[in-house]
Amino acid sequence: MQIITTVAALRDALAALRRAGKSVGFVPTMGYLHIGHLTLVGRARAENDATIVSIFVNPLQFGANEDLAKYPRDLARDSALLEAAGVDLLFAPEAAEMYPRPMATIVDVPALGSQLEGEVRPGHFAGVATVVTKLFNLVQPQRAYFGEKDYQQVTLIKRMVEDLAQPVAVIAVPTVREADGLACSSRNVYLSPAERAAAVIVPKTLAEAERLHAAGCTDPAEMEAHLRRFIATEPLAVPEVVAVRHPETLEPVTSLRVGPALVALFVRIGTTRLLDNRVIGRADTLGAQAA
Numbered sequence: 390m391q392i393i394t395t396v397a398a399l400r401d402a403l404a405a406l407r408r409a410g411k412s413v414g415f416v417p418t419m420g421y422l423h424i425g426h427l428t429l430v431g432r433a434r435a436e437n438d439a440t441i442v443s444i445f446v447n448p449l450q451f452g453a454n455e456d457l458a459k460y461p462r463d464l465a466r467d468s469a470l471l472e473a474a475g476v477d478l479l480f481a482p483e484a485a486e487m488y489p490r491p492m493a494t495i496v497d498v499p500a501l502g503s504q505l506e507g508e509v510r511p512g513h514f515a516g517v518a519t520v521v522t523k524l525f526n527l528v529q530p531q532r533a534y535f536g537e538k539d540y541q542q543v544t545l546i547k548r549m550v551e552d553l554a555q556p557v558a559v560i561a562v563p564t565v566r567e568a569d570g571l572a573c574s575s576r577n578v579y580l581s582p583a584e585r586a587a588a589v590i591v592p593k594t595l596a597e598a599e600r601l602h603a604a605g606c607t608d609p610a611e612m613e614a615h616l617r618r619f620i621a622t623e624p625l626a627v628p629e630v631v632a633v634r635h636p637e638t639l640e641p642v643t644s645l646r647v648g649p650a651l652v653a654l655f656v657r658i659g660t661t662r663l664l665d666n667r668v669i670g671r672a673d674t675l676g677a678q679a680a
């Protein structure tokens with residue numbers, strides 16, 4: 390596996406891949422890898438000749454009071470995992486390489502990025518859309534892989550790619566979970582043992598949404614209120630976003646009778662925000678279990 394930290398070296402390596410006629414699958418990440426990331430890598434490897442992973446903790450998508458400085462990092466461990474997973478190239482630039490000057494250009498998808506997580510993290514999705522566009526321009530992959538755990542993110546990126554005619558296929562991969570249902574996430578490392586035990590309320594709330602739907606609940610407002618009360622049964626959990634939305638537009642829906650709906654959760658446990666979601670009324674998004 391080649392480890393590359395500069396744009397110039399990346400361009401040289403890509404030119405060689407292109408000369409060899411190889412298709413490229415791309416997995417953008419912020420590192421501190423887990424089985425969820427490696428599942429995206431597995432999909433990329435299965436569907437492309439060459440697999441490129443990026444590790445970049447993107448300052449543009451962090452608010453002033455967020456965890457940019459303390460975001461977990463372990464490049465040596467990540468490199469070993471990616472090498473073992475058969476990745477061809479790891480692109481791990483410093484911030485000064487990605488942003489040699491302050492960005493004068495921002496990509497934003499406000500219709501999809503200003504709500505849900507965007508309400509709690511203003512500007513976050515403009516930072517994501519901007520860095521993903523730049524990474525796509527640098528790597529020029531045929532396919533790019535994103536996790537459904539970050540449902541709003543992959544929905545927004547799909548729309549950005551469509552609107553801007555970016556020449557890449559965006560593939561959403563089902564959420565990989567721990568044995569108790571908690572979605573694998575780099576930020577899980579912040580949880581104390583008591584908080585980790587409490588965090589199971591998040592997947593349980595999604596199961597509760599599915600149960601309510603199966604029991605005939607068709608009113609989104611009623612479901613949201615019920616799910617907030619359900620989360621409140623866990624004293625360590627603070628619900629920040631509990632929303633039933635249209636799975637593509639992310640707009641509020643008036644009834645659950647008309648088709649599948651997204652249940653989006655953003656729950657704070659201590660100081661850690663956990664994100665999870667499920668599309669209810671659809672059989673194929675229940676998520677794979679971690680091995």
Ligand SMILES: Nc1ncnc2c1ncn2[C@@H]1O[C@H](COP(=O)(O)OP(=O)(O)OP(=O)(O)O)[C@@H](O)[C@H]1O
Nearest residue numbers: 418419420425535536538539564565573574575576
């Ligand atoms: N449990 C998971 N299952 C599938 N994909 C995942 C999972 N966790 C993260 N991903 C995907 O991996 C990619 C990189 O995500 P990232 O590096 O931010 O990891 P993360 O675990 O989501 O981190 P964080 O805890 O900061 O949210 C994203 O497309 C994300 O959706």
Ligand SMILES: CC(C)(CO)[C@@H](O)C(=O)[O-]
Nearest residue numbers: 417418419447517520539
């Ligand atoms: C897509 C991404 C790598 C952009 O920084 C990040 O938002 C993430 O890890 O999900």
Ligand code: BAL
Nearest residue numbers: 419450451513539542
């Ligand atoms: N949504 C994954 C990246 C982040 O939380 O900044």
